[in-house]
Amino acid sequence: MQLVVLLTNKFRNKFGVNNVTEPAIDQIIRQEISQLLADGQTYESNLNKLDKKLEVVIREARGKDNKGGAGGREHPYRSSQQSHHSSI
Secondary structure: OHHHHHHHHHHHHHHHHOOOHHHHHHHHHHHHHHHHHHOOOOOOHHHHHHHHHHHEEEEEEEEHHHHOOOOOOHHHHHHHHHHHHOOO
């Protein structure tokens, strides 16, 4: 159980996942960790593979959220930066 908590927090921190604002991504992380530990193959190489897999899955999940959830709009800070720079 401690290993699950440790790995979950490690990946949340690495990928900047807030379990309150991104519950679907947090669920993906927890599912992947549980699956890895259930297989009984908790080797460093498998943890590295999980890291790479989560990087791709989280990027894809965030891409879907940005396109669907925000009506295709960009992040407000980035948008304000771009409009600010274009007026200079």
